[in-house]
Amino acid sequence: MFIETKMHPPHLRGATVERPRLIAMLEQATEGKLAIVSSPAGFGKSTLLAQWAAKAGEGGGRVAWLSLDAQDNDLARFLKYITGTLNRTDAAIAAHALSLIESSPVTPVESILAGLVNDLSRMSEPVYLVLDDAHLIVSSEIAVFLNALVTYAPPALHIVLATRGELPAELAAMRMKGQVVNLGDNELRFSLDETDHYLRQICGLDLSTAGIVALHHKTEGWPAGLQLVSLTLAHEPSRESFIADFSGSQRDVAGFLAHEVLARQPAQVQDFLLRTAILERFNLGLVQAVSPDLDAETTLALIERSNLFLIALDSTGHWFRYHHLFSDFLRGKLEAWPEARRADLHRKASAWLSANGYVSDAVGHALAAGDKDMAADLVEKCATPIIMLGHLPLVMEWLNRLPPELVAARPRLLLTRVWAHFQTGRSRDGVRVLKQAKQLVARLRRDGALDEKTVRALQAELRTLTAGVVSGADWPRMATKLADRWLADYPEGEPFAHGTLSNISAFAHFSLGELDAARLAALKGRDYHTIAHSIFGIIYADLILGLVELSAGNLRQAHDLLARAMQQARQGLGANSYSEAMSAIIKVELLYEWDDLNSAERLLHQHRRVIEECGLVVHEMACKLHLARLAQAHGRHDEAIRHLERAEQLGIEKRYRRLTASALNDRVRLLLSRGDVAAARMALQLRGISLADSEKAKTIHPLDEYAHIGVARVLIAEGQPKRAIAVLERIAERQRRDGRLRGLIQVRALVAIAAHAAGETLQALAATVDLIALAQPQRAVRSLVDEGPPLKAALDFARGRIPAWSRPSETADFVERIGAALNRAGAGRAQAPVVGLPSKKPLSGKEMEVASFLMRAYSNRQLAQSLAMAPDTVKWHLKNIFGKLGVSNRTEAVLKLKEIGLVEPPERVG
Structure with missing residues (x-):
């Protein structure tokens, strides 16, 4: 939930000192990318910027204002607010940023940056982004983001940083990137005329000219000091004596006059001011919560009428904050209160904020109260529902604000951290925390600190997460054994964890090529997630179902499932969320297979950045494979090979065998298309795959199939097609048995190529007919076209010998389409030169x-x-x-x- 008042300039009262000279300086400075307004506290910096913002808005500019506080050092929170305030200036800016941030398992910094720059580049009117109190930003991650935003800012964007003094080191480098206006104390001090106008016209004080001049010199035109003076003089019977005795130095003014101001207030007002000093901002409901025994409404109205350093944060007068200088003073006074009394104020504030949806702020007050259990309770209460939506950055923000020892003492918080590791693909970290959680649950159970119902629920969740991290570590067989055993006796009343375990089982079975088991588990997972109202779980179940049907060769059904998942993501989480991107990346493969290259490329680049930044390894590698295949389809072979190399390295790093083998197979195919047989053989050798091992293997595991398909390719290229057929037939037998008909297309295409090269006429014809029979119902095109001239030769050979392909029919039309596509691909194929005369001998x-x-x-x-x-x-x-x-x-x-x-x-x- 946004605190709306953070995204509006301070409300200007009717009577303020106009400062045209400074406004002109700001107007000049903000013509560049960056302006930095630096001044100490109490010099009217925020008021000046609010005046400038109002004038900029009247001139057609759009002002996005964000008042920062210490809690905004969390990257996800900062990005939500900065995109939120920019969106309020124009709905076309960062329209889907919030859903993207909240649905992504990792904060999508690059995607947000790119989206902002692209959206702002289309703006014709200037957009001013004001970050007030920038000195509070100490996060290096946020500093990197702001530096990048300044670097890539389009002409329409102008950034204004307002800070009390020197920027933190993290932001200091930004001074080199823009025009800097340093409005320090010399510039911001009131002139004598401004002092006269303020004291006489705005404060209504009947003072002599000598008195005005004396106060101006004694305060040195310091606006906050003059405000304090005015409050004191309003109740001072002998004004001239007070002015004569007043020392007026800036260092002394705050302490002396604040004491004078506070001491002159009624006891109830003093008590109210001190109690509410703990609040960064407040409304009537919040101050009533921390001061239930006081007449908060009347007191707040009195403070506002007295201009007692109260700043309205909206035009309706609902939200306020104290002037920073006054707030610091009040908090200093509050330190004299007993610790228990201060803690009680924070506890009451936390309770109200939590009840009204400001949970992150509530956690901060609970920690300030020293009530770590209350803070932990808040996180525990909210974590699971938010995980069910896939909003992991928010959960991680809360966990990171809790003391590590507190998280380590609570099994629910440890499990929440495991959920985050599991869904972000950090299996090793997940295993470590999972072990902590298991040991803690066992100890608490032994000590009688947990009832049996809670223990059963925690153990069920432990089982789900154990299977999850095992699957994430690419041990699918072990994951299926664990998941299927536990699913047979899963406790009732835990539909989210139950559904997640079913999804884990489904994906592991899919990885092993066991499509029927995967389909059944995913359907069960979807049912349980529907009961739990878990949008992310439902979408992921549909994604797995889509993968299953894609592998089975039911491409139209796969398309419908993925489209349904994307629609649910948009409806439940907003457009361009991480959940939508997961399904979209798989849909790219469908579009590519159907030879709709433009649509595939458009969809890929729409979601690519989010996947590369936040995605699980399976989606990130799929993204790289798509990039390579599209590059190859357009004849950019060097680019394709680079993408495939990165995919392989990622797969090796993450120990993800299936997609690593797929990338290797694609790279071998590309190297062979360039005529570089030695490089193709060596690519296999470097991955520990030898031709002899492929031939000796009695069975080839589904996770390794594509690597052995690569071996068969090299055997064909080296003139040993019969040996290649022997390897391919073993793979085909299992694929056909499992019903994995889409992968079978590639295998049968290679058998057709090998048999044709070997002069095995009947075998070549049988494989070609089988190939077309498999591909036509799926409308599969690219699986054939990517095999290039060798398949065209085999297909041309078959066309002249199969009479049915010469008569009008759907099959004949499909064969004609494939032939035409192969001709186009052959005409556009860029043959890269091969250096030297490559040897067939491998390196020792x-x-x-x-x-x-x-x-x-x-x-x-x-x-x-x-x-x-x-x-x-x-x-x-x-x-x-x-x-x-x-x-x-x-x-x-x-x-x-x-x-x-x-x-x-x-x-x-x-």
Whole structure:
């Protein structure tokens, strides 16, 4: 929930001192990207900016105002407020930012930045973003964001930072990026005319000219000091004597006059001021909560009429704050109160804020009260419903504000942190915290601190999260065994955890190619999430169902499921949420398969940034695979290979076998299309996959199928098609048994290619007919077209020998369409030159070791020292490596090694 008054300038009272000279300075400064207004407390900085903002708005500019406080150092909270206030100037700016931030498991900084810059670049009128009290920002993450926003700001955006003094180190670098106006004490002090106008016209004091001049000199034109003087003089019987005795130095004014002002107030007003000093901002309901025994409404009205350093935050007079100087003074006085009494004020404030939806602020007051249990209760009460919506940044914000020892003492808070690790793909962190939670639940149960009902609920959740982190670590078989065993005896009354465990089981079964089991588990998961009203869980169940039907070759059904998931995400979480992006990225694969490249590319780039920034590894890798395939389809092979290399590295880092193998298969196919057989073979070798092992394996695991398909490709390219067919037939047998008909298309295409190359006419015809029979119902095009000229040759061979393909029919039309698409792809295919004459021989183990250190640009001497070799031995290995790579020097060797996927070894320690 937004605190709306943070996003409006302070309300200007009817009588204020107009400062045209300073307004002109601000107008000039704000023509650039950045203006910094720096002045000490009490110099009227916020009032001046409010006056300037009103004038800027009258001139056609749009002013987005954000009053910062210490709690805004949380990145997600800051981004929500900064996009929220910009959206209020124009609905086209950051229209979907809130849903994106709240639905993403990781705060999507880059996506928000890009969205803001793009939206603002379309604005014709100037947009002024004012960040008041910027000195309170100490977060380095926010500083990086603001620096980037200034760097990439389009012409329409002008940023104004208002700070009490020097900016924190994190923001100091921004001074180099814009025009800086330093309105310090010399500029902001009242002139004598302004002092005269303020005291006589605004404050209504009947003072002599000598008295005005004396006060101006004694306060040195300090606006806050003059305000304090005016409050005292309003009740001073001998004004001239007071002025004569008043020292007036800025250092003394605050303490002396604030004491005088406070001491002259009725006891009830003094008590009210001190009680409400704990509040950053307040309305009548909140002050009544902390002062239930006082007439809050009357007292607040009296303070407002007395102009007692009260600043209205809206035009309706509902929300207020005290002047910073006065607030600091009051809090200093409040320190004299007993700690228990101060804690009681914070406790009451926390209770009211929590009851009225300001939970994050309520947590802060609960912690200030020293009531850690109350703070923890607040987080526990709200965490699960928010997780069910997928709003993880907010939950993490709360957890990070709680003391670590408090989180470690509460199983519910530990489990909340595991949920966050699980949904953000940090399995190792999840395992660590999960172990803590299990041990804590066991100990509390042993000590009798938990009743059996609570224990059962916690243990059920522990089981769900255990299966989740196991699945996230890419151990799908273990995940299915755990999940299916626990699902058979899951306690009632926990539909969210139950549904999540079903979804985990579904995805693990899908990863193993067990589509029927995956489909059943996902449907059950969807039912439980519907009972729990978990939007994120429902969307994820539909996503898994979409993946299952995609793998089964039911592409139209998969499309409908993914479209339903995207629609639910938009309706429940807002447009362009993380949940929508998850489903959209999978839908890209469908559009690509149907050869709708423009729609696929448009959808991919609409959601790419969110997925790359926040997505789970499965979605992030899928995104990279799509980028590579689209680049290849447009003939940009080098770009495609770079994307595939990154996908493989990510898969290796995250230990995600299935998509790593898929990226490797695509890269082998691309290298072979360039005629670089040696590089393709070596790419497999570097991943520990040998041709001999593929042939010896009795069974090929579904997670490794694509790597062995890559082996078959190399065998075909090296003129050994029969050996390739033997590998492919073992894969096809299992795919057909599992009903994974879409993957079977690629395998049967390669069998057709291999059989045609081997001169096995009947086998080539049978595979081609089977291929078309599989692809036509799915309308699958790219799985065929991406195989390029070798498949075109096999298809042309079959077309001349299958009479049914020459007669008018849907099948004949489909074959004609594939042939035409292959012709277009062949005409546009860019054949990259291959350096040298590549060898078919793989690098030996020792040559691999030398090659890996070669990539660090080691000299021959360094290589000899690092590998404990004689210099002549190093030279001999390098000569062999150059020969096998088909290169003539070190630079070409490093480029070739990068292309085939070799990475630098880690630095040795010691």
